[in-house]
Amino acid sequence: MYVVMNELKVPKEAKGVMKERFGKSSENMKNVEGCLEFLFLDNVDENGKLVVFTKWESKEAYENWVNSDAFKNAHKEKRESKEKSPASGNELNEYTVVYHT
Secondary structure, eight states: OEEEEEEEEOOGGGHHHHHHHHHHHHGGGGGSTTEEEEEEEEOTTOSSEEEEEEEESOHHHHHHHHTSHHHHHHHHHHHHOSSOOSOOEEEEEEEEOSOOO
């Protein structure tokens, strides 16, 4: 099993916009081969962090999704949008699951 966490740095006042954006795309993740779970997490401390948490059957399944046309098209639309992302940065962390209960 493989886990990827993308921590987004978002000002508190812009969290609603990001939640809406990811809410729309979260349904699509149900159809991504190899994706076991998708969570969008809001930090309870309101410190400007949101986390996209995905759990995969394998690292290969994750990489297949990242290299897919669906992933590229979804991110291309966001890049080409005139609407600037409220995220000021992000930190991507990938993990191999050692223990799972």
